[in-house]
Amino acid sequence: MQRRDFLKKTAIAGAATSMTPLMAKSNKKVKLKLATSWPARFSIMGTGIEDFEKNVKKMSGGSLEIKVYPANSLVPALSVFDAVSKGDIDAFHSGPYYWKGKNLAFSLFTGFPFGFTTEEHGAWMLHGGGLELWRELYAKYNLYPLMGGNTGMQMGGWFKKEIKSLQDLKGLKMRIPGLGGEVMSKLGVNPVLMAAGDIYTSLERGTIDATEWIAPAHDIKMGFDKVAKYYYAGWHEPGSMLEITFNKKVWDGLSEEHQSIIEAASAQMHSNMIFEFMAENAKALQKINTKKVKIAHFPEPIIKSAKKAFDEVVAEQSAKSDDFKKVWASCQQFLKVARGWSDLGSSAYFKVRNS
Ligand code: CA
Numbered sequence: 001m002q003r004r005d006f007l008k009k010t011a012i013a014g015a016a017t018s019m020t021p022l023m024a025k026s027n028k029k030v031k032l033k034l035a036t037s038w039p040a041r042f043s044i045m046g047t048g049i050e051d052f053e054k055n056v057k058k059m060s061g062g063s064l065e066i067k068v069y070p071a072n073s074l075v076p077a078l079s080v081f082d083a084v085s086k087g088d089i090d091a092f093h094s095g096p097y098y099w100k101g102k103n104l105a106f107s108l109f110t111g112f113p114f115g116f117t118t119e120e121h122g123a124w125m126l127h128g129g130g131l132e133l134w135r136e137l138y139a140k141y142n143l144y145p146l147m148g149g150n151t152g153m154q155m156g157g158w159f160k161k162e163i164k165s166l167q168d169l170k171g172l173k174m175r176i177p178g179l180g181g182e183v184m185s186k187l188g189v190n191p192v193l194m195a196a197g198d199i200y201t202s203l204e205r206g207t208i209d210a211t212e213w214i215a216p217a218h219d220i221k222m223g224f225d226k227v228a229k230y231y232y233a234g235w236h237e238p239g240s241m242l243e244i245t246f247n248k249k250v251w252d253g254l255s256e257e258h259q260s261i262i263e264a265a266s267a268q269m270h271s272n273m274i275f276e277f278m279a280e281n282a283k284a285l286q287k288i289n290t291k292k293v294k295i296a297h298f299p300e301p302i303i304k305s306a307k308k309a310f311d312e313v314v315a316e317q318s319a320k321s322d323d324f325k326k327v328w329a330s331c332q333q334f335l336k337v338a339r340g341w342s343d344l345g346s347s348a349y350f351k352v353r354n355s
Contacts, residue, residue, distance in 0.1 A: 027063040027255050032090035034244075037077040037098065040070035043218060044280060045242065048149055048273045049093040052244070055265045064258045066091065084247050085141045091246045093148050096134075097178045102141065105323035108331055109134050109145075111240045112179050113310045115331065117346075118150045118239030118274055120338045125241070128334040133327055144251040146266045148244035149273035152281065156232035156298060157212030158203070158224040163232070166302055175199055175211040179313060180236025186309035187302070196222075203227045212236070216284035217277065225291050233297045235306060244269070 034053070038046040053068045069089075071077035080092035081099045097110035109130070111121055124130040125147060138145050157176065163169060170188035174181075181191035192208055202208045204227040211228075213219050225231070244266050251259070288295075298306075318325040 027060065027257055029062075030064050030254065030258060032064075032066045032250065033069060033074065034066050034091040034093060035069045035071075035074045035080045035083065035089050036092065037071050037080060037094040040073075042070075043221065044273060044276050045093075045149060045151075046070065048269050048276070049244070051272075052093075052265050052269045055268065056261055059261045059265060060258065064261060066262075068093075081141075081143075081245075084245060085143055087142070087247050087249065089247075090250045091244065093242065093244050095240060095242050096145075097240070100178070103137060103323055104317045104321040105137060105327040107179050108324070108327045109241065109243075110178070111237060112331070113183055113236040114238070114307055116239055116335060116338070117342065118152050119346075120335065120342060121150065121239045121241055122147070122270075123338060124331065124334045128338075129330050130334070133330055137323055137327075138245065139248060142248045143245050144248045145243050145245040146263065147241060147270045148266060149242040149270050150277075151214055151237070151240045151242070152274060152277040153215065154234050154237035154240060155212065155215050155219065156234045156236065157210055158219070158228035159210040159230040159232060160203070160206075160228045161209070162230050162294070162296065163298060163302065165299065166305055169302070172210055173208045175202070175208050176236070178236070179310070180212070182313045183236065183306050183309045186312060187305055200224065200227065215277070215281045216288055217280035220284045220288060225288060225293050229292065229294055230296050231288065231293050233295070235298065235303060242273070 034049070036042075036046065036049055038049075041047060041050070049068055053066055056064055056066050069075075074089060075083040078094075078098055080089075080094050081102065083089045084092050095110050097107040100107045115121075116124060121130075125134070131147075134145055157174065159172075161168065166187060169184070171190065172188075173190045173192050174184060175194055176184055176189075176191050177193055181193075185191050189210075192202075194202060194208075199208075199211050199213065200222055203211055203224065211224065213222055213224065215234075219225075219231075246262075254262070314328060318328060
């Protein structure tokens with residue numbers, strides 16, 4: 001009796017094994033570590049990558065786990081590039097412009113002042129040669145990048161005083177990173193870099209006179225409306241792309257199924273993040289409109305000077321870096337073509353919608 005029971009159980013166990021899904025059979029269980037540059041549950045960017053983690057696990061039937069580590073829990077927020085490049089961890093979620101110290105060209109993959117909108121940027125990446133260039137340059141750092149979201153249009157920032165002329169910008173201390181900061185510097189602003197957690201207090205105490213951050217959804221969470229009354233429309237980050245980047249050896253070592261799952265899950269994250277930014281910014285703007293905030297636009301002479309200053313920044317960086325020059329040429333070539341359609345399509349439509 002006991003022996004018969006034993007045989008029965010063994011037979012059932014054997015049957016269960018032979019019924020294991022094919023996917024799990026062809027893929028040995030893989031566990032990867034991914035570090036981000038955002039705090040845990042950080043709105044849209046942080047929650048987006050956490051959903052990616054869950055989706056990858058589900059899509060792979062549990063054979064692929066990419067555990068997400070928020071900023072500073074495994075490595076410091078801005079050390080993720082080096083850590084993945086060296087192979088200490090497997091992947092990161094961050095933004096290419098943080099690594100311009102490694103290669104000036106990397107800024108351009110995030111975006112640039114007066115440059116691509118989110119839609120145009122994605123078009124350049126996927127259908128205009130951007131992604132190939134990006135992968136070619138990142139390969140030198142033992143990295144394999146995928147698109148990892150886009151913030152959409154960012155605002156020009158919060159100012160304590162109204163900016164009526166170029167004179168009003170002279171000597172202002174402003175938290176503004178990247179190429180936008182370099183343009184502002186040419187207009188007489190002192191660009192300051194600081195950790196997210198220090199911006200509000202610095203603005204409140206007057207250590208800085210202005211700051212940019214992202215757009216209404218994130219800006220209102222930071223409470224900037226309580227310490228600065230002028231909120232300017234954007235020009236310097238018209239659609240900043242984020243990245244999900246793997247150590248190249250780790251990527252090359254994955255099965256085709258796992259690579260496809262990561263591609264699908266990151267594409268889903270990328271598009272969902274764009275729509276979530278749109279929805280949340282729109283809702284947050286309604287809230288800002290009920291507060292004592294003056295929504296403003298930089299006067300035309302400032303925009304003209306900023307464009308001229310950006311041309312100078314491009315000339316300087318092209319002289320310093322062949323990679324920058326090469327990527328810039330690709331951006332310009334594609335932007336020239338894309339804006340013809342954007343101007344006739346979207347811009348003309350906005351005009352009639354508002355008329
Ligand atoms: Ca920003």
